[in-house]
Amino acid sequence: MTAAATLARAGAPPPALAASAPAGEAAFYARREADGAMTLNAMVEGIHCGGCVAKIERALGQHPAVVSARVNLSTRRLALRWNGAAELAESLAARVNALGFKFVPYDPARLAAGDRAAESRLLRALAVAGFAAANVMLMSVAIWAGRVEGMEPATRDMLHWFSALIALPALIYSARPFVHSAWGALRRRSVNMDVPIAVGVALTAGMSLFETVNGADHAYFDSAVSLVFFLLLGRYLDLRARGQARSAAERLLTLNARSVTVVGSDGAAASVPAERVTPGAIVLVASGERIGVDGTIADGRSEVDTSLITGESVPAPVKPGDLVYAGAVNLGPALRVTARAAGENTLLAEIVRLMEAAEQKKSRYIALADRVSRLYAPVVHLMALATFAGWWLLMGETWQHSLVYAIAVLIVTCPCALGLAVPAVQVIATGRLMRRGILLKSGTALERLATADTVVFDKTGTLTLGRPALADADTFDAETLRLAAGMARNSAHPLARALAQAAPGAPALDGTREIAGCGLAWPRPGGEIRLGSRAWFGIDEDAALEGDERASAMEMWLARPGLAPVRFAFADAPRPDAAGVIGALKRRGYAVKLVSGDRAPAVAAVAEALGIDDWRARVTPADKNAFLAGLAREGRRVLMVGDGLNDAPALAAAHVSVSPSSAADISQTAADAVFQGERLGAVLELIDTARAARRLVRENIGAAIVYNFVAVPIAVLGVLTPFLAAIAMSGSSLAVVGNALRLARRRSSWT
Amino acid sequence: MDVIVYLIPIAILLGGAGLAAFFWSLRNGQFDDPDGAAQRILFDDDDEPAAPRK
Numbered sequence: 001m002t003a004a005a006t007l008a009r010a011g012a013p014p015p016a017l018a019a020s021a022p023a024g025e026a027a028f029y030a031r032r033e034a035d036g037a038m039t040l041n042a043m044v045e046g047i048h049c050g051g052c053v054a055k056i057e058r059a060l061g062q063h064p065a066v067v068s069a070r071v072n073l074s075t076r077r078l079a080l081r082w083n084g085a086a087e088l089a090e091s092l093a094a095r096v097n098a099l100g101f102k103f104v105p106y107d108p109a110r111l112a113a114g115d116r117a118a119e120s121r122l123l124r125a126l127a128v129a130g131f132a133a134a135n136v137m138l139m140s141v142a143i144w145a146g147r148v149e150g151m152e153p154a155t156r157d158m159l160h161w162f163s164a165l166i167a168l169p170a171l172i173y174s175a176r177p178f179v180h181s182a183w184g185a186l187r188r189r190s191v192n193m194d195v196p197i198a199v200g201v202a203l204t205a206g207m208s209l210f211e212t213v214n215g216a217d218h219a220y221f222d223s224a225v226s227l228v229f230f231l232l233l234g235r236y237l238d239l240r241a242r243g244q245a246r247s248a249a250e251r252l253l254t255l256n257a258r259s260v261t262v263v264g265s266d267g268a269a270a271s272v273p274a275e276r277v278t279p280g281a282i283v284l285v286a287s288g289e290r291i292g293v294d295g296t297i298a299d300g301r302s303e304v305d306t307s308l309i310t311g312e313s314v315p316a317p318v319k320p321g322d323l324v325y326a327g328a329v330n331l332g333p334a335l336r337v338t339a340r341a342a343g344e345n346t347l348l349a350e351i352v353r354l355m356e357a358a359e360q361k362k363s364r365y366i367a368l369a370d371r372v373s374r375l376y377a378p379v380v381h382l383m384a385l386a387t388f389a390g391w392w393l394l395m396g397e398t399w400q401h402s403l404v405y406a407i408a409v410l411i412v413t414c415p416c417a418l419g420l421a422v423p424a425v426q427v428i429a430t431g432r433l434m435r436r437g438i439l440l441k442s443g444t445a446l447e448r449l450a451t452a453d454t455v456v457f458d459k460t461g462t463l464t465l466g467r468p469a470l471a472d473a474d475t476f477d478a479e480t481l482r483l484a485a486g487m488a489r490n491s492a493h494p495l496a497r498a499l500a501q502a503a504p505g506a507p508a509l510d511g512t513r514e515i516a517g518c519g520l521a522w523p524r525p526g527g528e529i530r531l532g533s534r535a536w537f538g539i540d541e542d543a544a545l546e547g548d549e550r551a552s553a554m555e556m557w558l559a560r561p562g563l564a565p566v567r568f569a570f571a572d573a574p575r576p577d578a579a580g581v582i583g584a585l586k587r588r589g590y591a592v593k594l595v596s597g598d599r600a601p602a603v604a605a606v607a608e609a610l611g612i613d614d615w616r617a618r619v620t621p622a623d624k625n626a627f628l629a630g631l632a633r634e635g636r637r638v639l640m641v642g643d644g645l646n647d648a649p650a651l652a653a654a655h656v657s658v659s660p661s662s663a664a665d666i667s668q669t670a671a672d673a674v675f676q677g678e679r680l681g682a683v684l685e686l687i688d689t690a691r692a693a694r695r696l697v698r699e700n701i702g703a704a705i706v707y708n709f710v711a712v713p714i715a716v717l718g719v720l721t722p723f724l725a726a727i728a729m730s731g732s733s734l735a736v737v738g739n740a741l742r743l744a745r746r747r748s749s750w751t
Numbered sequence: 752m753d754v755i756v757y758l759i760p761i762a763i764l765l766g767g768a769g770l771a772a773f774f775w776s777l778r779n780g781q782f783d784d785p786d787g788a789a790q791r792i793l794f795d796d797d798d799e800p801a802a803p804r805k
């Protein structure tokens with residue numbers, strides 16, 4: 001905690017740097033199968049179409065050792081099989097990376113295998129329920145027609161028996177998800193939506209069987225089976241929609257369990273899983289590799305990209321004795337690090353724990369549907385009981401007939417419309433958002449979003465694009481800019497890359513030499529041309545700082561023999577539509593706040609440019625958490641929008657949270673929704689969709705209740721027939737789904 | 752109309768066969784990659800390695 005507090009700053013990693021996989025990682029994930037072949041699973045980022053799939057499979061297939069390479073386009077994953085050494089994985093991964101994709105190996109056992117199993121179970125249950133519903137309904141239509149045409153009782157009974165034969169096994173198989181969930185809720189002494197569903201389905205099936213055995217007029221198998229089918233359909237679509245978003249977040253797991261290179265006392269290097277490194281061990285960090293442990297630099301001078309941990313987008317120079325943290329990337333020459341903590345004890349792991357703790361708190365939120373069913377279930381069951389008692393005790397009916405009437409009440413109130421009211425809206429809202437590049441991860445995210453009244457933004461990477469861009473690019477003469485960009489093209493430093501981007505046409509210059517912590521040098525006949533930091537040139541601090549204090553870290557200087565040095569200043573530009581979105585949020589009555597770990601002048605400038613009055617600077621992750629907790633105590637419901645690793649705990653602690661897809665993996669995992677692209681308008685789109693969804697859900701629940709007011713008296717009076725029940729149930733379900741479909745047609749308020 | 756005594760079980764059996772076929776294809780991995788399956792028919796090189804069997 002305290003370590004996190006002293007370290008943390010706001011912001012985002014430059015995505016490409018944070019993402020570069022360390023060497024030696026792919027081999028670590030390779031597994032030897034029983035038949036001697038090696039297998040490796042990887043997520044491949046950047047796959048868009050079948051062409052990408054063919055390209056990757058062809059490139060890998062050309063390798064002589066490869067037995068098979070199969071890309072799954074739906075999940076963006078690659079299953080690789082080859083004969084030979086585990087180390088071959090490196091060159092295979094390099095082949096994929098060389099095509100412009102990103103190869104991220106993972107351990108399939110660590111992924112949420114349970115989710116996939118649940119999805120497949122639901123799909124099988126859905127198939128069985130669908131089969132049964134269609135067949136039973138066919139026979140029910142025959143029975144209804146027979147009632148008008150004068151069907152023989154023997155024929156009717158036979159059709160009832162056939163219905164029972166199909167419906168009962170199908171119900172036993174496909175109603176299990178509801179029964180399990182209902183039983184779990186009852187054991188916890190609570191009630192959820194599945195309790196009335198399970199009770200209703202069980203009683204309907206039981207009574208129908210009883211009626212069939214006695215050769216009675218009515219059996220309700222069709223109602224029971226189609227209810228289960230519709231509810232399973234809603235549930236399956238819901239799970240699928242969110243599963244896609246989750247798989248995007250699963251990448252977090254690849255951050256852990258990396259291997260590091262440990263140098264033994266005899267000087268021999270060995271690859272060891274990060275969590276098994278003991279304090280005091282010397283860890284070798286190659287150029288471009290992510291540091292796997294917390295420790296101090298033993299040997300070497302370099303620059304490290306700490307953006308994953310601190311959010312600082314400018315690399316920090318390090319020298320022997322300096323502290324470095326797991327998750328930072330070494331940008332310069334190789335380093336030797338004396339490990340102080342590894343695995344569970346690193347700062348990275350600490351932040352993950354902070355986040356998980358907050359997440360648990362949030363999971364206590366109870367979905368609207370469950371809150372309704374807490375009221376609904378007792379009322380319905382009491383009403384059925386009253387019907388039974390009324391007919392039996394007051395009207396003097398036989399107990400069998402009274403029971404039939406009571407169960408008819410349960411059937412007609414069976415929460416078909418109520419059960420579909422929320423999922424139907426959820427599925428359409430999720431699909432609508434997904435088409436706009438917004439992934440919803442949490443099932444209750446929409447409900448929580450709709451109730452938010454305060455929006456807290458992080459600065460770097462959230463309100464801004466999170467990467468430096470050359471300021472006032474048109475004030476430099478083309479020749480100077482071309483020269484500087486050509487030199488900068490040789491470096492991976494974020495500022496150098498921003499400079500190179502400012503002059504896209506400039507070719508990379510040969511013969512430059514990078515001096516870690518200083519800059520680039522290009523020896524010319526007339527003397528060396530240098531591009532680099534102010535400290536390297538010994539430029540007078542005070543003179544340079546004049547009037548522009550905030551840009552101190554975000555600049556580069558170009559020195560040519562005989563010419564005055566040229567200063568390139570960089571700024572982190574706000575997202576193009578940020579000001580408009582903030583204005584729109586304020587017009588909608590939201591309190592907008594800016595909380596950043598950055599320096600006060602930088603935060604103030606952005607706040608002023610975007611019209612945010614309430615801002616805080618130099619806020620640590622722990623303070624962000626406390627700030628959100630303070631707002632919660634005031635009774636505010638906070639929507640947190642952030643992206644850095646340091647935002648992750650706050651994202652988890654907020655009432656509801658959103659993060660851009662350029663965010664650190666861990667933040668994407670913590671957030672309830674992730675949006676893609678450069679437009680902040682996604683936040684507005686989310687809020688508007690959530691509000692519209694909430695309105696539709698309320699309308700749907702209202703419609704379901706009105707339907708019950710009409711249907712229940714029919715059942716209580718004992719005049720309900722299976723035909724009426726089918727009409728009423730499918731009618732109300734269609735009304736609810738049709739109402740939800742209005743959300744899909746709604747025009748976007750922010751495009 | 753007595754013929755329905757035979758016809759209905761036959762209809763149910765045929766439907767059940769369809770259901771069994773669906774279960775088989777689900778277990779066989781036919782639904783693992785619906786997007787990819789739609790695109791693979793367009794690949795014109797047949798020198799790619801065989802798909803792994805489950």
